[in-house]
Amino acid sequence: MKRWWRQLTSNNSGQSGLAHTHHYSVDGENLPDRSNGNKKQLYLTIGLVAILITMIHFFAMSIRRMAMLSSQYGSVFSVINNDSIAIFRMSNLFAVPTFTLFIGYIVGGVVAGWWLYSKMNYGGEPDIAYGQKGDSRFTTIDEIKKQYRAIPNSADEYPGIATFDGIGGIPVSHYKGKYYIDRDTVNSAILGVSRSGKGETTITPMIDILSRAEIQTSMVLNDPKGELYAASKDTLEARGYNVEVLNLQDPMQSMSYNPLQLVIDAWVQGNPEEASKRANSIAFTLYNDPNMGENAFFYTTAQSAVTAIILTLVEHCVETDQVEKITMGNVANMLNTLGQLNWADDNTGQEKNALDEWFKGLPSGHVAQKRYGATSFAGAKTRGSILSTANDGLQPFVDPSFVKMTSRNSMDLKQIGFPKYLNGQLSEALVNERVEVSFVRNNEERTLIKEYRVKIKAQGRFSLNFDEFEGDAPNEEDGIQPGDFLLLKYIDSETNKASRLIYQLNFQVKTAKNGDTVMKKKAGEEDQPQLEREVVLELKKNTFDKVKQHVRLMYSNQPTAVFMIVPDYDSSNHALASIFTKQLYTELSSNAVETKGNKCFRRVQYILDEFGNMPPIDDMDQVMTVCLGRNILFNLVLQSFTQLERKYGEASDTIKENCQNLIYIMSKNEDTIEEISKQAGEKTEISISSNEQHGDLDNSISKNAESIRLISPTRLRQFIEGEQLIIRSLHRQDLERNKVRPYPIFNTKDTVMPYRYQFLSRWIDTDKELNEIDIPSKHAMLSLEELTVDFAPFIRNEKERRAYEGKNSDMKKEKQGKEKYQMDNKPKGPGRPNPNKKKSENDKTVKDLAKKMKDYLKRGIDSDQMTSFDRNIAKRLDKQLSIVIETEQLNTPFNEECISLLAKHSYEMADLLNELNKRGGYLDEDDGSD
Structure with a gap:
């Protein structure tokens, strides 16, 4: 019947009134009302009294019948022995001596029922508290079963492919070996302090659920420690995923990612305004700080200056066919090279700056000139502060390893939603x-x-x-x-x-x-x-x-999972993760509007752990308001709402409002606890007060209705492991598309959320270590010198340009001299000694050294040692590695292993490699070493 009615209303869409009616009751639909709330009880009371009067009437009529028959049979005992059935006939119910008595029965029954009801309910709970001050309650288990899709805890066997039909979603409850998941297009905020179990109870199960669904979802995960990547990589690949990792902890073990690629694409397509927007979005992430206060001018102007430098660099490199040199490293180089180049004007003696003069000389209305405008108008001292601020924001792109990583692209961002x-x-x-x-x-x-x-x-x-x-x-x-x-x-x-x-x-x-x-x-x-x-x-x-x-x-049918490993001990490079997050969203959204249905063909789930510690994402509040229509879902993992407010200021309210699911696990922040308690709603209960005093024989008791929280802040502070509270304000239909009221879900006792280690370790094993995984790196062997831009064309003063060219020429000659020396002294064959060079006096020492390096390889370096290495050492070793590669000194399998070792920043072993080179470090191919 319900199905027929839905078809009827859908087929008559022109009759707008039908579309909003339903022929079934919705629990909680009616507003609280005392008469409505007690009507059922009144009818029940009258009904019970009517039954009682009917029974009395039946026995009265039976006795009357027996009296009439006793005159016929002579005695009551004779009646019972001869015609007992006649005494208790059902027709006695309808034997009414007079119509007046019948009316009396009816009136008496109603009056008696009403009187009894009044006596029973006078001052009773239903009469005082009927939800008038709050009628919220928790969703029942039966309601959860009707409203959410149930799926098995886990796959039966490894790896577990398509263990349930349809698409996956975020788990909202668990009961008797089954997860209940929200598959709707919704954003979610997950609130949990450190060590509260948010990863074990929500994040890792969600990765498992999304990947073992029949329709798999692409995922983008913020992974501060690399644990999620190490734990789930093998299973995701076995389920058919293309797994990528943006590793800011170790850029030499990472996918390549050039944040300027989208700017390049827009410029090449003849859309400089769009390129300007994309460049500004990058700069926003680098310089935006809600707490910049009085320094706001310097940050916003630095943002504009860097945007302008990006645009003019893109234009120059595209026109000169040097697109591969469009990198953030060269943006930093251009700022430092031209920003520090000053000269006195020959006519006025006024100081000129190379960067200012370049942008002033661009055609009027040029997108780069418009962006740079405020900087060019500033005085020398102010401009210096602006450029200094700009230089600070570009520091992540000065480190050689990050320059390499951001100079290439190994993944097409578009493939995540449009494969x-x-x-x-x-x-x-x-x-x-x-x-x-x-x-x-x-x-x-x-x-x-x-x-x-x-x-x-x-x-x-x-x-x-x-x-x-x-x-x-x-x-x-x-x-x-x-x-x-x-x-x-x-x-x-x-x-x-x-x-x-x-x-x-x-x-x-x-x-x-x-x-x-x-x-x-x-x-x-x-x-x-x-x-x-x-x-x-x-x-x-x-x-x-x-x-x-x-x-x-x-063309590909593979879903993609991208893990962003962002170290929590070093925030200097965190901005790159935020840039990647926003750029990916921008790329997917811009393609969605050009696609039938205006959405991604493959659903994309952002699972951003420690979202509150990520740098602000440009226009995040606007992203949250429209992303769901693009089939892009955000799951923001926070420790408290205060984190969000610090990062996004007033925009944090919009971000929260567009999280249709609030999953509370545990918090220590009082404001967050209070807000969650309020959102759960209130219920009406009776408060009893008495004025009884000692020795009084008479006392009065008063009852009043009062509003209390459905769940108190105290209870929220003291959640037991696995307990969760889910506020799901927009889940207003069950699986049959019937309307429901979205009461909050309290997962406790039978519905407590299980931990990953209890049943998912076979599929997602957090004991696996990141250091055990070799991550392909397209950029590890890049030569930074080959990527360097010649900035001479940007210097408008001829004298200064010649001086710059002369300096570069001297540096090139010096480099060529070094290269010639290295070529003259390199080994004359792969893995064979150089006859022009004395053989090591002690070959055994070289072999012992090689063995020692192998021991280091097997034993590895712990994390404390890794984080203690100095960046200056890293630069020197990077230079040493370039020399080693260019002179072809390393070309045996063992030495290739050394290169890989060096790429992993294992500096102690690199020192051994240097020592090996000093001692005539070349090995015969058949010397028995690896």
């Missing part, structure tokens, strides 16, 4: 026209797999995000396969001429550096080769007048 897309560039004559894009099966019937329409934009560029499964679980047999065709078709509306581009899809097998085929890590598919995301397109036909850039197709 399949294509783009290209046709003639500008087709701008604003639409092109049909079709995927066709390579069979006799040429079966159409999927068809789309894409609009041609500025410069003839086009881009299409697609998913042939439209968000459902992928079935590779029905999807795009090797050998299928990609067809682009345009029909001129005036001439009716059709233009076609036809490509055949060739999926390429992924190979390692040594040429070996990379195999899949997903369980059950380990014997299958892993395919490159970029599909090679073989052109079969082209009838377009002009194709500026042939189609580029990216």
Whole structure:
């Protein structure tokens, strides 16, 4: 019946009144009212009195009947012996001597029922407290079962793929071996102090749940200690995930990430205003501080100056075909080089600054000039303070290891929410026209797999995000396969001429550096080769007048998990994690608005542990208000609301208001506890007071209704392990889409949340160590000198420009001299001694030293030693490593291991490596060493 009614209301959408009606009662829907609250009890009382009167009437009529029969049989005993059935006939109920007596029965029953009800309830609880001062309550277990999807605790076997249908969600309760999860598109705030169990009861179970669902979710996780990555990497990969790690603790063991890539993309696409916005977003994260007070001018102006430097560097490098040199390291170099270069004007004697003069000379209205404006107007002393502030914000990009990490990209940000897309560039004559894009099966019937329409934009560029499964679980047999065709078709509306581009899809097998085929890590598919995301397109036909850039197709069914390892002991580089978080959101959102449905094809869950310790994310309040429509969900893990207020000021209220789930685990902050207690609601209870005094025979007792918290602040301070309170203000439908009132959930006793170690250790093992994992690094062997920009074109004063060029020329000559010396003294063959160099007097010493290094490799270095290394040593060792590589002194398997060791910042072992080189550190390939 309910289903029929829903269909009726949905099919008659024009009748707006029907859409808001429901033919079932919703618990808690009516406002508290004494008459409504006691009506059922009144009816029950009258009913009981009516039954009692009926029974009395029945026995009275039976006795009357017996009296009448006794005159016939002579005595009562004779009646009982001969016709007892006649005495107790049911017809006696309807035997009323007179109509007046019948009316009397009715009136008497009602009066008696009313009198009894009044006596029973006079001063009683229902008459005094009926919810008028608060009618909140906790959700019952039966209601939880009806409102949330139940899934098994864990997978039955390792690794556990598609253990339940549909998509995963955040766990909100647990009962008898089952999690109850919220799969709605909601943001959540998780409140828990350190050691309160938020990781064990919520974060790690959530990772497990999202990854073992039939429809897997991409994840972005803030992981301060790297524990989540180490614990879940193997399981995620076995479940089919592409796992990446942005490691700010050790950049040489990290994915490569250039925060300027999105700025480059916007500039290349002919959109300088969008590039300016993206550059400013980066600078905002570096310089925004809600507590900057009187220094606000210097921070905001430094932000604008750095934005301007980013834009002018991008423009220069794009025009000179040096895109690979657009890095934050060169932004810092440009600020330091030009910001410190001053000269006196030949005519006026006034001091000039190279950076100021460069931006002043840009065309009027140039985006970079507009951003730099306030700095150029400042006096010399003020400008110095501005540039000093700007330099402080760029310090993370001065360290060589971070410069390398932020100079390349090893991951396409877009793939997290849009793992399949294509783009290209046709003639500008087709701008604003639409092109049909079709995927066709390579069979006799040429079966159409999927068809789309894409609009041609500025410069003839086009881009299409697609998913042939439209968000459902992928079935590779029905999807795009090797050998299928990609067809682009345009029909001129005036001439009716059709233009076609036809490509055949060739999926390429992924190979390692040594040429070996990379195999899949997903369980059950380990014997299958892993395919490159970029599909090679073989052109079969082209009838377009002009194709500026042939189609580029990216295709993958893999979800992605990105872990951001952000050390809690060093906050100097935390800004990079916030930049990554915002840039990823920006990239996904900008693509969502160009996609059918305006959302990501694959849901993206941000799980930001220690969110309160991350630098502020640009426009986070606005992000929270619109992200859900993009299929992007945020889970913010906080210790208290105070953390949020410190970071975001007034914007913290908007962020909180857009967290549809508040999951309270434990807090020590009084303001947070008070707020959670208030949000849980209030209930009405009776307070009793007495004025009794000693010796009095008569005393009076008064009862009053008063409002009390559903859960008190004291109880919130004293939560037992595993207890949680969930405020879920927007969960207003059950699984059958019936309306419900979103009472809070109190997980306690039978519904207490279990800890990971109790049942999930096989899948997420926190005993695994980060140091045991080798993380591929695309940038580890980059030469920073090759990435350095020549800033001579930016110096407008000819004399100073020549001086700068001369200085650079001297440095290059000095470097070339060193390189020549190193080449003259390098070994003459791989792993073989240099005949022009004396052999070590003691080969045994060299071998002993090598053995000692191997021992270090096996034993490792503990974390205290790692964090105690000085940065100056790091720079010297980085230089030593460059020399070693350039002179090819290390080319045996053992020495390759040493390079890897050095890349991990194991400085003690690096010193041994230096010592090895001093002593004639080269090893024969067959000397028995590794």
